[in-house]
Amino acid sequence: MKSEAFAVKSVEWGEGWIQVKVPLPFSLRWVNSYLIPEINGGYALIDPGLHTAEAKSVWEWAFARYGISTTDVKRIVLTHQHPDHYGLAGWFQERSGAPVLMSALSHEYAVRMWGEDKSMSQAWVRLFARHGLPGDLLTQLEPHLESFVSQVSPQPEVTYLPLEGTISLGGREWEIVHTPGHASGHLCFYNRELRYMLCGDQVLPDITPNVSVIPGDPDRNPLLSFLNSLKRLSRYEVEMAFPGHRNPFPNFAERLMDLNGHHVGRLAELEGWLEQPQQAYALCARMFGKRTQNNIHQLRFAMSETLAHLFYLEEAGRIKSVEHASGILYHRTGGPHSV
Numbered sequence: 001m002k003s004e005a006f007a008v009k010s011v012e013w014g015e016g017w018i019q020v021k022v023p024l025p026f027s028l029r030w031v032n033s034y035l036i037p038e039i040n041g042g043y044a045l046i047d048p049g050l051h052t053a054e055a056k057s058v059w060e061w062a063f064a065r066y067g068i069s070t071t072d073v074k075r076i077v078l079t080h081q082h083p084d085h086y087g088l089a090g091w092f093q094e095r096s097g098a099p100v101l102m103s104a105l106s107h108e109y110a111v112r113m114w115g116e117d118k119s120m121s122q123a124w125v126r127l128f129a130r131h132g133l134p135g136d137l138l139t140q141l142e143p144h145l146e147s148f149v150s151q152v153s154p155q156p157e158v159t160y161l162p163l164e165g166t167i168s169l170g171g172r173e174w175e176i177v178h179t180p181g182h183a184s185g186h187l188c189f190y191n192r193e194l195r196y197m198l199c200g201d202q203v204l205p206d207i208t209p210n211v212s213v214i215p216g217d218p219d220r221n222p223l224l225s226f227l228n229s230l231k232r233l234s235r236y237e238v239e240m241a242f243p244g245h246r247n248p249f250p251n252f253a254e255r256l257m258d259l260n261g262h263h264v265g266r267l268a269e270l271e272g273w274l275e276q277p278q279q280a281y282a283l284c285a286r287m288f289g290k291r292t293q294n295n296i297h298q299l300r301f302a303m304s305e306t307l308a309h310l311f312y313l314e315e316a317g318r319i320k321s322v323e324h325a326s327g328i329l330y331h332r333t334g335g336p337h338s339v
């Protein structure tokens with residue numbers, strides 16, 4: 001990512017919208033938060049960012065620049081529950097008293113991940129162990145997952161958004177579009193007059209949104225959900241898409257096709273490697289290379305995404321898994337190749 005793109009911390013858009021680039025301590029660099037002026041005064045705040053000192057100082061800077069005070073935040077709307085979007089919601093709620101709106105499915109994940117009984121971290125270790133992750137990497141996983149707790153605290157009190165229907169933002173009606181795949185319960189918001197799509201992390205320019213198998217998640221085939229969500233989004237005419245990362249972009253329809261093509265290609269590649277039985281970790285190392293070596297954060301995404309592809313292929317009857325004492329092995333069935 002070019003550094004000058006991030007040197008600009010905020011961008012003003014039509015209708016008085018303000019895009020604030022809230023910094024992240026990962027290679028994604030920043031998350032986009034959007035301030036949308038409400039007709040009765042104040043702002044709706046979309047995806048406030050991760051709870052870090054650096055993020056809070058950018059918010060201080062942005063509020064000073066635009067003459068906004070924390071109590072001007074009237075509603076906090078979350079596209080999904082990932083820490084880089086959800087993390088500051090509770091902190092903003094404490095200071096503004098604003099309701100935090102998100103889907104119940106998204107909130108369930110947040111509770112399982114960072115609630116009292118943090119059972120999900122151990123479930124993640126068990127899942128990756130069965131799929132061949134070496135012991136030295138497994139021991140890094142649990143502390144890594146738990147390191148997010150402070151970055152999503154305090155946890156907000158949540159008001160649920162339905163998976164379909166409308167929400168009023170900035171005096172306009174926005175259609176709620178349920179788009180699972182990148183995250184369970186992920187929502188996009190579409191306005192027909194402006195042809196604006198707030199697309200969270202379901203569709204990103206330049207980079208491919210992560211699609212992950214999550215232990216204990218009711219969705220056992222998140223890649224199928226992701227591809228179906230791309231199809232659902234292709235029904236909307238979009239002039240400008242406002243994503244969770246990188247910058248707003250106009251070529252939404254083209255991007256949907258690119259993302260679909262990327263996964264179709266990856267599925268075929270993976271299937272081609274399975275003449276001989278292999279474990280998911282070996283396939284992950286082959287597919288993602290260096291990213292699996294020394295960065296546990298990247299490795300978790302790479303491993304969960306490899307599993308999302310393997311689960312998809314197995315559901316489609318193109319590969320089969322066999323459980324051995326040493327873990328799970330996948331091999332080709334020699335069935336049809338088409339996706």
Ligand SMILES: [Zn+2]
Pocket residue numbers: 080082182183201
């Ligand atoms: Zn996300």
Ligand SMILES: [Zn+2]
Pocket residue numbers: 031082084085201244245
């Ligand atoms: Zn994100």
